[in-house]
Amino acid sequence: MTQHPRPAREDFCSLPAPAASRSYPSRVSQQHLPSMQKVGAPGGQGQAHSRRGALGPSGVVLLTYVLAALELTCLFLQFSIMPYLSRRLGLDSVAFGYQQTVFGVLQLLGGPVFGRFADQHGARAAFTLSFLASSTLYLLLAAACIPALPGVALLFASRLPGALMHTLPAAQMVIADLSTPEERPAALGRLGLCFGVGLIFGPLLGGTLSSSCGIQCPLIAALVATLLGALLSVTCIPASTKEASAHAQTTPPGKPKASVFDLKAITRLLLQPGVLPMFLVKVICGFPIGLFMVMFSIISMDFFQLEAAQAGYLMSFFGILQMVIQGLVIGRLSSHFSERALLRASVLVFSVVGLAMALMTNVFHFCLLMPGLVFSLCALNVVTDSILTKAVSASDTGAMLGLCASVQPLTRTLGPTLGGLLYRSFGVPIFGHVQFAVNLAVLLVLWRQPVSRKVDKAQ
Template sequence: MQGAAAHRAHQAPSTMGALGRPGTILLTYLLAALELTCLFMQFSILPYLSRRLGLDPVAFGYLQTTFGVLQLLGGPIFGRFADQRGARAALSLSFLAATAFYLLLAAACSPALPGVLLLFASRLPSVLMHTLPAAQMVITDLTEPEERPAALGRLGLCFGVGVILGSLLGGTLSTACGLHCPAVVASMANLLGAVLSFTCIPASTKGASVSAQAAQPGAPKLSVFDLKAITRLLLLPGVLPVFLVKVASGFPSGLFMIMFSIISMDFFQLEAAQAGYLMSFFGILQMVIQGLVIGRLSRRFSEEALLRASVLVFVVVGLAMALMSNILHFCFLMPGLVFSLCALNVVTDSMLTKAVSATDTGTMLGLCASVQPLTRTVGPTIGGLLYRSFGVPIFGHVQLAVNFVIFLFLWRNPVSHKGDKAR
């Protein structure tokens, strides 16, 4: 504890600025909540805008795939940029890209402009829209290893706020003022986020010794686009097994969530309002579990124990999903599904950032942030084929089989590592 206090005392004067460490962390949470709220505002109007512009389901799928591919490609590069240029530059760049994203989306709503072209063009800035990984980097840099799972878990509160507030605002503003209104409001909110990031977030949240090490006069100048340096992280001890578990364990549930809008209409026979209530329930569960439950569990159990628990619950939820026949069954299994998703993401992010040096935490979190876009890129095709061929139970069977194999692997091959290279 004395070593941690000394580390913070050494770090605060050189990097924390006027807000101090607690103020910087709080502002980071607020900025993440702002960005997620705007993102879910966009999600709430995008299907209606696409329909108004005449896009068929195939073209809408291309639009979603474009977004996923750009996020997939941009995640690791953005993370490396954050490591080299610091938190202030990373957050400011992300919010500026989001401002352009929403301005183009608002322009696509105008009948006087080529809407379809602008709608696809609005996806281009998403290659630099990575506010959540940048926020995770700040939290990682400013917390001690034993505090990290709880601190990262609190970002789940931001996600829940984004789901609930963004969906509510998107629907309300589009109904009252038109489809362009949520996009205009989101662009102004992201411009505010860029101003707050540039004026209040410190240039670097890494320790003074780490910053000096990264800027040694004799060291070769590092490139943001150095793919070898990015992939090198995956070959470090203790990284690749955890990363593969992160990708494989969450992939089956990711397929289900991608197909959920169709499943809710065809299988559960839900109306649009009922599906919205269900998503609000999902957001509330994520707020409670990731923001409150995961942090408390991380103080009592090791990260490897929580990782095994998340995979085991995935197995049980997969079995229940294969047997469910109505929406009530899904509501009962949803807490287990949300717990597994939250625990998997928080614990693996924490373990992976501890396995790399402090100069590479942003790049590592950028790689982690590419997992979800990867699912969004290949998921619609795979999920659609599985759903059309085998129905809803296949998602439960796949989740059960994949996570049972992963659980056996974790039981026989511990993936925890000793020490902490980040400090």
């Protein structure tokens, strides 16, 4: 990433100042820097502050990766202990499914709204809000472990902050803002390292701490970690990472500022040229494998005949593959092949893997298929996110990524019912057949109507 000189008045860890003095223009020409350096608090107060803790664009991106890894580790820690906490509180499998569905629905509805909030209020506010929502969730879960309190009510109440827990889309927005279009696929791909870290260490910490110190201990640890994330966000993340032109587009002169709940503004993004077809590709291609992953815990017990520890090892293998492929492989491929070629390759491999899944009979076969499956999933997500953020203006990248973040909660909401019905009626091979058929149809459409590699942002 190209490094730009820091404006003389930037100090992201100092007392609040006007937002313009703490925002990063991601691709600003050198001749614009002197005028930006003059923006600051009246009376030259910015010059009185030292530069201690001030981060350049590369430092902000690195901190963004750290914050994303921290949040994902806590999230997977929570997922690993939720079944045990629910059983301790006396919930059956149906009630456990209800609270999981509530969490999915809230994240589905909150994703686009959070994206709009990030666009309007900046990266610092978005990260802080997400970490504070996460802290509230872990606080309620920790309180649910106290016998004197109404545990079941607190458990369901803890699902409510999930609507605002979107650290990963906030991280994607910062990276999209601070990277050039050519660098963006590789930069977004490196978030796979953060996801892999969370997937590996989250369940490990959750199981270790709950076994040695009780089920409340990992929740308290997650609470402390997310509060630390909120503190880092407030002190070291810039108020905004968007260009000055993007701020002007967000609130046009003479027009009232749109609400974060403005559904028309969110819908408008999908109606921009090239956005809706690519968004549908993202949803349709990822939905069949999403159904399989939703049912994976049951499939691993009934079809693969795995014990809990063996299933954990398999998920760790999945996490390591995702770290390697999304963090290292996708970035290298994006520098040699166009986004259109990578998108076609991901859909093609999805089809082949789906056909093989329909024929697999044991867990060894599935392990052989996992590299292709992970490659397809990572390439699809990275390439579609990159194309969609290029298709909208710089002021709307957060809202667009918020819509993209709603795809996974949509699968978690519809998946248990639809996946359970398919599994009960047709068995495991049906997931492979559906994946093969759906992705083959999408591949034929992409081949006839290819997506342009370069989509310029509206300025």
